[in-house]
Amino acid sequence: MTFLIVAALGLLAAYALYIAALTARAGTPLLDGGADIPGWAAMFTAAGVMVAGPGLADHLNLVSRFGLQAVHPAMGLVPGAMAGLVVHKRLWVAARIAGMTSPGEALGRYYGSVTLRVVVLTLAILFALPFSAHLLSGTGQIVATATDGAVPRAVAVWVLAFFLFLPAVIGGWRASVLVFAMQAVLLAALFGAITTFAEGTLAAPGFLTTGIPVAEGILHDRLPGVIQNSAGIGKEAAQGGIFTAVGILSSALVFVGIALSPGMLFLGQTTAPGRSKGFGAVWLTAGLGGVALLVLLPLLAARPTLAADLVAAEPLAAVGLILLFVTAGQLAVAFFTTSGTLIVTRELILPFIVPGLSAWGERLAARIALAVAYATLATLAAFAPLFSAVFGSMAIPFAVQLLPALLGLCFVRWISRAAVIAGLVFGLVLVTFTEPPGLILFEGLFLDLPWGRWPLTIHSAAWGLAFNLGVVLLASVFTARGVERAHRDRLHDEFFARWAVPQPRGNGRTALWSLTLIWAFFAMGPGAILGNSFFSRPIFTETEAALGLPSLWVWQILFWLAGCALVWWLAHRAHLGRIDATLLRRIDLPDPAITRDPARAPDWIAAGLARLTREVR
Amino acid sequence: MTGVPSDRQQRLDRHALVMAVWLPAAFVAAVLFHHGFGPGGVWWLMGGFAVVLAGFVAHVIVNAILGTDFTLREVALGLFAFALAALALVLAVLLTPGFAAVFFWPTALGLVALAIAVVTYMVIRFGPRAAFERFDIIRDNNPRRASRLPHRGGRA
Numbered sequence: 001m002t003f004l005i006v007a008a009l010g011l012l013a014a015y016a017l018y019i020a021a022l023t024a025r026a027g028t029p030l031l032d033g034g035a036d037i038p039g040w041a042a043m044f045t046a047a048g049v050m051v052a053g054p055g056l057a058d059h060l061n062l063v064s065r066f067g068l069q070a071v072h073p074a075m076g077l078v079p080g081a082m083a084g085l086v087v088h089k090r091l092w093v094a095a096r097i098a099g100m101t102s103p104g105e106a107l108g109r110y111y112g113s114v115t116l117r118v119v120v121l122t123l124a125i126l127f128a129l130p131f132s133a134h135l136l137s138g139t140g141q142i143v144a145t146a147t148d149g150a151v152p153r154a155v156a157v158w159v160l161a162f163f164l165f166l167p168a169v170i171g172g173w174r175a176s177v178l179v180f181a182m183q184a185v186l187l188a189a190l191f192g193a194i195t196t197f198a199e200g201t202l203a204a205p206g207f208l209t210t211g212i213p214v215a216e217g218i219l220h221d222r223l224p225g226v227i228q229n230s231a232g233i234g235k236e237a238a239q240g241g242i243f244t245a246v247g248i249l250s251s252a253l254v255f256v257g258i259a260l261s262p263g264m265l266f267l268g269q270t271t272a273p274g275r276s277k278g279f280g281a282v283w284l285t286a287g288l289g290g291v292a293l294l295v296l297l298p299l300l301a302a303r304p305t306l307a308a309d310l311v312a313a314e315p316l317a318a319v320g321l322i323l324l325f326v327t328a329g330q331l332a333v334a335f336f337t338t339s340g341t342l343i344v345t346r347e348l349i350l351p352f353i354v355p356g357l358s359a360w361g362e363r364l365a366a367r368i369a370l371a372v373a374y375a376t377l378a379t380l381a382a383f384a385p386l387f388s389a390v391f392g393s394m395a396i397p398f399a400v401q402l403l404p405a406l407l408g409l410c411f412v413r414w415i416s417r418a419a420v421i422a423g424l425v426f427g428l429v430l431v432t433f434t435e436p437p438g439l440i441l442f443e444g445l446f447l448d449l450p451w452g453r454w455p456l457t458i459h460s461a462a463w464g465l466a467f468n469l470g471v472v473l474l475a476s477v478f479t480a481r482g483v484e485r486a487h488r489d490r491l492h493d494e495f496f497a498r499w500a501v502p503q504p505r506g507n508g509r510t511a512l513w514s515l516t517l518i519w520a521f522f523a524m525g526p527g528a529i530l531g532n533s534f535f536s537r538p539i540f541t542e543t544e545a546a547l548g549l550p551s552l553w554v555w556q557i558l559f560w561l562a563g564c565a566l567v568w569w570l571a572h573r574a575h576l577g578r579i580d581a582t583l584l585r586r587i588d589l590p591d592p593a594i595t596r597d598p599a600r601a602p603d604w605i606a607a608g609l610a611r612l613t614r615e616v617r
Numbered sequence: 618m619t620g621v622p623s624d625r626q627q628r629l630d631r632h633a634l635v636m637a638v639w640l641p642a643a644f645v646a647a648v649l650f651h652h653g654f655g656p657g658g659v660w661w662l663m664g665g666f667a668v669v670l671a672g673f674v675a676h677v678i679v680n681a682i683l684g685t686d687f688t689l690r691e692v693a694l695g696l697f698a699f700a701l702a703a704l705a706l707v708l709a710v711l712l713t714p715g716f717a718a719v720f721f722w723p724t725a726l727g728l729v730a731l732a733i734a735v736v737t738y739m740v741i742r743f744g745p746r747a748a749f750e751r752f753d754i755i756r757d758n759n760p761r762r763a764s765r766l767p768h769r770g771g772r773a
Contacts, residue, residue, distance in 0.1 A: 008644075015640065019633055026625045038630045044637070178630070182637035189641035193648065201657070314655070316648040323644075 001311065002147040004319045009143075009326065012186075013163040016179045020171030023178065030363045031342055032101065033174025035270045041181040042271040043280025046264065048184025049335050050080055051289045052328035053258040054396070057138055059293070060325075063301035067212040067220030068552045069243035071301075074293035075524040075556065076252025078563030081281040082516075083403070084259040085567070085576040088268030088277055090410035092579060093499055094491060095269040098589040103265035104347045107402075109591040110409045110491060111417040112484055119424060121348055123398055124262040128340025128373055131395035132333045133380035133388035136161060139329030140381060146307075146322045154382040160326075161378035164334040168341075169370045173270065176338045183331040188288055190324040194310075195296045197317045202309050207302035211550065221550035222532040223248070232452030234439070242457055245528045250454075250462030252524050257396035257461055260403060263339030278577015286567045290560045298553065333377070341373040342366065352605050390436045397435060397461035401427035404472040413492040416482050419475035427468030434460035490589055498583045501574050512574070516566055523559035531555025634679055635691070642672035659723045666727030670734055677738055686742075695735075703728060 028034055062070040091106060100106035104120035107113070140157035151159075168176050199206060214220040217240065224240030233242065243251065258264060271277070300306060310318035345366045350357065354365055380388045404423050408415030432438035434454060443449060454460055503509055521527045535551035537544050547554065571577030646668040653662030680686055687695075706724050710717045739748035 015636065019629075019636075022629050022632070026623065026629050028626060034626070038634075040634055041630070178633040178637075182633070182640060185637045186641040186644070189645050193645040197648070197652075201652075314648065314652045314657070316651050320644065320648055 001315060001318065002150045004315060005143070005146055005322055006151070008319055008323055009160075012183075012323075012327070012330075013166075015182065016163070016167040016175075017170070019178050019182075020167035020175040023171035023175035028172065028174045030172030030366050031346055032270045033172060033177065035095075035101070036272040037174060037177050037267070037270050039272055039274045039276025039280075041177045042267055043276045043284055044181040044184040045177050045335065046084065046267060046280055047284035047289055048180060048187055048328075048331050049264065050077060050255060050258055050285050051184075051187065051292055052332040053261075053336075054254050055135055055138065055332070056328035057142060057325045060297060060301055063212065063297055064304065065214060066218055066241045066243060067214045068298060068550055068556070069219060069223050069241045069248070071294060071298050072223070072243060072248045072524060072528065072552075072556055073251035073254065074290065074297070075248070075560060075563065076255035077289045077293065078286050078523070078560065078567060079252055079520070080255030080259045081285040081567045082570055083256045084264065084268070084285065085277065085281050085570050087260065087265070087406045087410055089576050089579055090495060090499070091265060091406070092269055092271065092273075093495065093584075094409065096581075096584050097494060097587050098491060099586075100589075101269065102343050102346045103262050103269065104343065106265075106269075107405055107409060109589060110488060111405070111420060112487060112591060113417050113421065115421055116405060116417075116424075117347060120262055120402075121344060123395065123402070124340040124343045126391070126395040126398060127261055127263060127336040128344075129337075129376055129380060130388045130390075131392035132336045132340075133377050134385070134392040135329050136333045136377060136381035137385040137388060139326055139333065142322065142325050142329070157382045158378050160330065160333075161374050161381070164330060164337070165370060165374035168334065168338040168374075169367050172366070173338065173342055176334060177267070180331055180335055183327050186327055187324065187331070188292065190320050190327070191292045191296050194317060194320050194324060195299050197314070197320075198303060198306060198310065199299060201313050201317075202303065202306075204303060204305065204309060207299045208549070210302065212298060212302045213304060221552055223529055223552065226526045226529050228457050230455065230457055231450060232434070232455035232457075235450075235452030235455075238457050242454070244457045245524075245526045247454070247457035247459065248528060249520070249525045250459035253400050253459060253461040253465065254396050256403065257399040260406060261336070261396070261399045262343050263336050265406075266339050266343055273579040273581035275578045277579065278571030281577055282564060282568045282571050286560075286564045290564065294556055294560050337373055337377055338370070341369050344373075345369045353609065390440065393435050394431060394437055397431040397459070397464055398428060400461040401431065401464050401468050403465065404468055408488075409491070410495075413485075413488050414480035415472060415476050416479040416488075417484060418479045418482070419472045422475045423468040423470075423472035426471045427464035429464075430467050431460045431464035434463045487589075490587060494585070494587050498585065501576065508573070512566075512569055519559065519562055519566055523563060528555070528559075531559075631679070631683055631685060634683075635676060638675045638679060639672055642668055642675070646672070653723075654720065659719070662720070662723045663727065666730060669727075669731060673731070673734055673738075699728070699731065 059070075059074075091100075091103070094100045094106050094110070098109070100109055104117045104124075107120060108117035136157055137153070139160060140153040143151050143156035143160070144153040167179055171178075212220045219240040222240075223243065223245055224238060225244045227244050227246040228238045230236050230238040230242075238244070268277070303309065307318055307321055310321055349365055349369060350362055354361070357365060401424055404415060405420045408420060433442065433449070434451070436453060439449060439453065455463075522530070531552045531554075533551050535545060535547050535549075535554045537551075646665045649657075649661050649665035649668060653659065653665055676687075676691075706721070706728065710721055736748070739751065742748075743751070
């Protein structure tokens with residue numbers, strides 16, 4: 001078994017090196033892959049990251065513990081795909097017409113704010129290091145467990161990190177995305193194959209006969225209410241499980257956070273034009289991703305001894321199961337670490353720390369940055385898994401807080417810099433104090449707080465976003481017509497002139513947004529509670545329907561299919577999934593926050609570097 | 618920022634896509650074949666052939682979308698793998714007692730199905746005459762000028 005696992009992982013590593021070497025020989029730019037990443041690779045990568053990003057093994061673990069209620073947040077793939085469509089196309093256009101080549105630069109230049117650049121850089125680092133280290137640590141643990149300790153966790157972590165680092169440092173962004181795409185296809189194939197194999201060969205009862213076995217007191221096939229007056233995880237246990245209807249609505253924001261993470265924004269900006277964004281969002285992210293997480297995952301989670309049963313039935317299938325989770329971990333870790341490092345290199349190192357480098361120097365700087373990032377990643381994952389888990393928990397909820405800023409850049413011109421920054425401050429503080437880092441620090445330094453993680457069973461991302469949006473709306477009332485409005489209007493005027501979203505005939509526009517809100521209410525909002533018994537004890541009758549399937553699962557699948565239709569509408573009817581490069585026209589959008597020479601490092605960075613180099617001498 | 622990908626880069630992108638299709642398909646097919654030739658039986662074996670067939674169809678779709686054709690290396694690799702599989706079948710029938718009784722027909726049918734799929738693809742892609750000409754080595758070696766007339770194929 002150990003040999004088979006190591007051989008399979010070795011083959012994948014060899015493939016990654018092969019693609020990286022070919023890419024390097026083709027002379028592709030290291031930092032952005034020439035900004036014409038093939039559409040097919042980008043759409044498979046995006047879908048793969050959406051499924052693997054929240055942590056596939058962690059997700060399976062939650063489903064095993066809480067049953068179908070923990071499956072329900074995967075409905076967030078639909079709003080995640082929608083968020084990607086709404087933001088990525090306009091960000092791509094902004095990158096091409098105004099030269100905003102990375103997400104931090106786009107937000108920073110549009111709003112004229114250095115703070116926003118710093119926020120995006122911080123987010124990129126959070127995703128690249130603690131968040132990825134947490135995933136890598138889990139992946140190393142899977143390898144260690146699967147090999148019965150023959151490959152210890154720390155060794156697995158270092159070896160995996162090294163073989164994720166090599167393709168990135170040799171082939172850069174383009175090679176990395178080509179490899180991610182293959183890993184995403186592999187994920188899809190393994191998901192389908194392993195589930196089919198398990199259902200077809202294993203004699204032990206599965207999901208369709210016994211459901212998901214959970215601990216006593218947990219509702220395995222129902223939602224435990226619309227909302228619960230719970231102080232939060234760590235303070236008070238919610239009755240029947242933590243995934244109430246409102247909890248699901250808020251947890252679904254995790255997928256929006258992945259779609260708005262700096263790495264995904266960077267991928268969107270560096271993709272070639274075409275129809276891939278729409279196809280990927282509809283058929284891969286919402287479609288295939290939904291099949292994996294909503295339909296297939298419960299079947300796997302219902303078999304507590306799945307791995308052992310597969311080893312007995314067919315060792316290669318067991319290797320496939322291990323490969324499924326290890327590949328998911330590798331995909332997410334490499335994606336966030338490589339993209340985060342390249343963003344930091346583009347936005348901080350090259351323009352401010354070592355400005356004026358030659359092309360060769362820039363490649364070297366990027367490679368050194370990648371080496372430092374992967375070494376730090378492996379160190380954190382191997383020796384500080386708890387630290388990584390605690391601080392990594394903030395990455396996704398923080399990313400969700402970028403939503404108002406990105407909506408402002410893409411569509412809503414009256415959202416001002418002051419409003420965005422004020423909203424971000426509130427959002428980030430709320431997230432910090434509803435996630436472990438804030439709670440641990442505050443309670444360790446001062447006094448116990450009356451709430452724990454995710455109070456009222458509401459995810460921290462939603463706590464932050466609610467306050468964030470409220471403050472943004474309020475502040476925009478007073479600042480919408482500030483002095484920098486004309487600067488923001490230049491980009492929006494160009495969007496309006498050449499990239500306007502076509503208005504549907506009749507009441508189509510109203511219908512789209514109304515249907516989306518109604519869908520959200522019933523699919524994953526308070527209305528989802530109806531799914532508990534809607535198909536097993538239909539209303540207006542006294543009889544019980546012998547469906548043979550949990551009512552909640554049928555509800556989830558039906559509303560997921562309806563959600564896919566909404567994504568299709570947004571992608572194709574609203575033309576947000578299609579980019580026509582012939583409409584591009586360059587505009588000049590200088591950064592009002594940087595009035596001096598943009599190639600000159602800020603004084604505080606220059607002074608810090610000078611002090612450091614003096615001490616070295 | 619937007620660059621036009623070079624020919625080399627486009628070839629690499631296509632190659633990566635083809636590999637992304639075949640690597641997962643090959644792994645899944647290997648699992649199914651291994652289980653089929655072991656305790657699983659005939660249906661799992663057929664499942665393995667179905668996955669290989671699906672991989673071939675996906676490869677054809679890739680070619681259709683990108684406007685390309687199978688490369689010489691891909692054709693050579695495909696023929697080599699097919700010949701190897703056929704040889705393995707013959708050797709297994711001859712050397713493994715009891716193999717032929719259980720596995721000969723499903724394996725042979727699977728291989729024949731793959732061959733039919735390739736021929737069908739060629740007929741659809743090139744038409745019956747051009748598809749036949751790809752194998753028509755005899756006429757390639759025909760020195761008579763008449764064999765090169767347009768209505769007889771018009772070869773250069």
